[in-house]
Each structure stands twice: as structure tokens, then as C-alpha cells.
Amino acid sequence: MFRTMIRPLFKNKKFIIGFSIFLFFLFLGIFGPMFYRVDPTEMTWDYEQPPSSAHPLGTDTYGRDVLAQLLHGIRSSLYIGFLAAIISLVIGTIIGSFSAVKRGIVDDVLMGITNIVLTTPSILIAILIASYLKVRSVEMVAVILGLFQWPWFARAIRAQLMSVMSREYVYLSVMAGYSDLRLVIEDLIPTIATYAFMSFVLFINGGIMGEAGLSLIGLGPTQGISLGIMLQWAVLMEAVRRGLWWWFVPPGLAIVAVTASLLVISTAMDEVFNPRLREE
Template identity: 90%
Template sequence: MFATMIRPLFKNKKFIVGISIFLFFLMLGILGPVLYRVSPTKMTWDYEQPPSAKYPLGTDTYGRDVLAQLLHGIRSSLYIGFLAAIISLSIGTVVGSLAAVKRGIVDDTLMAITNIVLTTPSILIAILIASYLRIRSMEVVAVILGLFQWPWFARAIRAQLMSVMSREYVYLSIMAGYSDMRLVIEDLLPTIATYAFMSFVLFINGGIMGEAGLSLIGLGPTRGISLGLMLQWAVLMEAVRRGLWWWFVPPGVAIVALTASLMVISTTMDEVFNPRLREE
């Protein structure tokens, strides 16, 4: 079934390009630090060196290897993106499913909470929360970002599941005595599998961009290294003004390539699986 579902995607050239770019950076993040065994935080006297045989992407103001930082940064940013996406998808699925199945006061309450979060400037709340935390691990940053991405997804799947609830096989399951949990898992969630995956891709994108944004203003992870932190250090040390292009260009290119590839993957899936777009 899964192979049948994804087969049309690999006939789309845009999807192949998008997934190829994403998998390339995913492999860089997973295998890069293993193959290139250089500490991204080790300081040397070879500071601000341009790319060379010894330092393929040069060094920063503290003599740290930029390539090592980039490889570890890609891994960390993807980790934050995936974790934030899992949190957002989980909250949105629970809220949307409960609202669709329970209806009544449960639906009204959950949608009221959803609308409040949806209309709240989430990035400002994330900045406020992060500013009060002296130590911010990557997991904490992911949680902060994941807590505010889910409302649009919850509203969307609620609408979709409410339309599915009117189908005959759902009525038969209800008459057979299915519990709400079993009804959701067996009859409802499979109908939104492709939409959930599309949303998961967008959530990863939001997590990567959110981390970069928080890091640029000094509210990113306080431990480790990420693509956003690389850009923050480059900004603080005026790498752009001083022409140290090898310091700020690689993380910038990585962020743009990752987010662009994820957007291409999501929009292509929408084109392939959305009947209205297929008709056009």
C-alpha cells in the first residue's frame, strides 16, 4: 500500500529534485561528523584561515574548523526540526481528532484553545519563553517551537475527519461498538495519512527556520552547535563586513537549500495527491 501511494511521487521531477537535495543534506548530517572526525569547538591558532587543503571550509575567528561546524550544525538543525515536527504533529492530531469525534462542548473548547494559539504571535511567545531560560538545550528549543506550530493542522484535520465521520463504514464501526480511540486509529487517521505527512514536512521546515531565527537573536541552543548558531557567531564577529565569506555562506546555503527542498517536497505532494490540483 505504501509503495502504491508513493509511486506517483517519483514520476514527478520536482519531487525527485527536492527529495534528492534533502537526502543529500540528511546524509551530510548523519555521516559527515562520523567521517570527518574534527571537533567543531576545538580552538587553534589558525584563526580566520580561508579554505585550504588542511581546512576545506577555512576557520573562524577562534580557529575552529568551519566544515566540522557545518556538518554538526546540519545534524543539530535537522534534529531540532524533526523533534519540533513530531511535537506539533502529535498535538495537532490529538486536538483535531478529539474535536471531530467528541463534538459538542469538547469540540468548542478545543477549537477555542486552537484559535487562541493560532492568533497569538507565536514567534514572540517563543522569544519570550526562550529569553527566560538561561540554559537552552536543543530539545528545549524544539519543544518551544513545536508548541506553537500545530493549530492550523488541528483545524485542517478536524474538518477532514468530520467529513469522514458521515461515511457509512464509520457508522458501521460506531454501531459495532468501537471505542473513540479505536475509531480514530482504524477508521479516521488512515484517511489523512498523506496530508499528515505533508504537514510533517512543513513542520520540519518551520523547526529549522525557527531555530535559525532564535539563534540569530541570541536565543538559540546554549550548548552544541547548529546552523543558526554559526550564523550568529558570524554576525557577532562581523564576518560579512570583513569578507570572511567561508564562515557565513555555507550555513546560509544549507538553511536555504534544506528549507527550499522541504517546500518543494510538500507542494509536490499536494499537487500529486490533491484531486483539485490534478484536475488543473
């Protein structure tokens, strides 16, 4: 099944381009800090130096190596994006699938909760929660973001699975005495695998952008370095006004490139798996 889903994607040019860009930054985040062994928090007297052989992307106001910060920042931002995406995917799948299977009062309650979260300005709630936490690890930021991304996915899953519930093989499974959990895992979830994968890509995008937004207003991780934190430091030290382009351009470009590649991947997947958008 996995091979059947993946093989058509690599025939789509958009997917290949988007996936290649994302894979490039993924490798940078995973292996970059291993090969470029410079402490991103180490302060030196080489402050605000432009790119040179000693510091390929220059240094910031405190003499810290920008390239080292970038490599560690890419790793942290991708980690937050993946963790937030997993949390959102799990919550959305559980609520959407059991809402479709149970119907009745359970469906009403679960969809009521979903609608409340959906209509709540999630970024404001995330800001409020983050502002009350004095210490925010990258995992905590990912949890905060992941708790508010899932409602649209849960509603979409519910709608798709309710149509699947009317199929004969599902009736046979119910007559055979399958439990709700077994019915969801064996009969329902496989039918939404491609849509779930597409949504997972968008959740990663949302996690990365959400972290950058929180960090820019000073509510990002208090431990470690991320792309958003790099931009926050650059803004606080007025790097744009003072022309320190090597400080704010790399993290900005990295965020744009990664999020754009994820959007291209999602669009390409929609073209491949959606018959209405499939190229003739």
C-alpha cells in the same frame, strides 16, 4: 498503503529533485561528522583562514574548523526540525481528531484553545519562553517550537475528519461499539495519512527556520552547534563586513537549500495527491 502512497511521488520530477537535495543534506548531517573527525569547538592559532587543504571551509575568528561546524550544525538543525515536527504533528492530530469525534462542548473547548494559539504571535511567545531559560538544549528548543506550530493543522484535520464521520463505514464502527480512540486510530487517521505527511514536511521546515531565527537573536541552543548558531557567531564577529565569506555563506546556503527542498517536496506532494492540481 505506504507503497501506494510513495510510488506516485517518484514519478514527479519536483519531488525527485527536492527529495534528492534533502537526502543529500540528511546524509551530510548523519554521516559527515563520522568521516570528518574534527572537533568543531577546538580552537587553534589558524584563525580566520580561508579554505585550504587543512581546512576545506576555512576557520573562524577562534580558529575553529568551519566544515566541522557545518556538518554538526546540519545534524543539530535537522534533529530540531524533526523533533519539533513530531511534537506539532502529535498535538495537532490529537486535538483535531478528537474535536471531530466528540463534537459539542469538547469541540468548542479544543477549537477555542486552537484559535487562541493560532492568533497568538507564536514567535514572540517562543522568544519569551527561551529568554527565561538560562540553559537551552536542542531538545528544549525543539519543544518550544513544536508547541506553537500545530493549530492550522488541527483545524484542517478537524474539517477533513468531520466529513469522514458521515460515511457509512464509520457509522458501522460506531454501531459496533468502537471506542473513540479505536475509531480515530482505525477509521479516521488512515484517511488523512497523505495530508499528515505533507504537513510533517512543513513542520520540519518551520522547526529549522524557527531555530535559525531564535539563534540569530541569541536565544537558540546554549549547548552544541546548529546552523543558526553558526550564523549568530558570524554576525557577532562581523564576518560579512570583514569579508569572511567562508564563515557565513555555507550555513546560509545549507538553510536555504534544506528549507527550499522541503517546500518543493510539499508542493510536489500536493500536485500528486490533490486531484485539482494533478497534471494532465
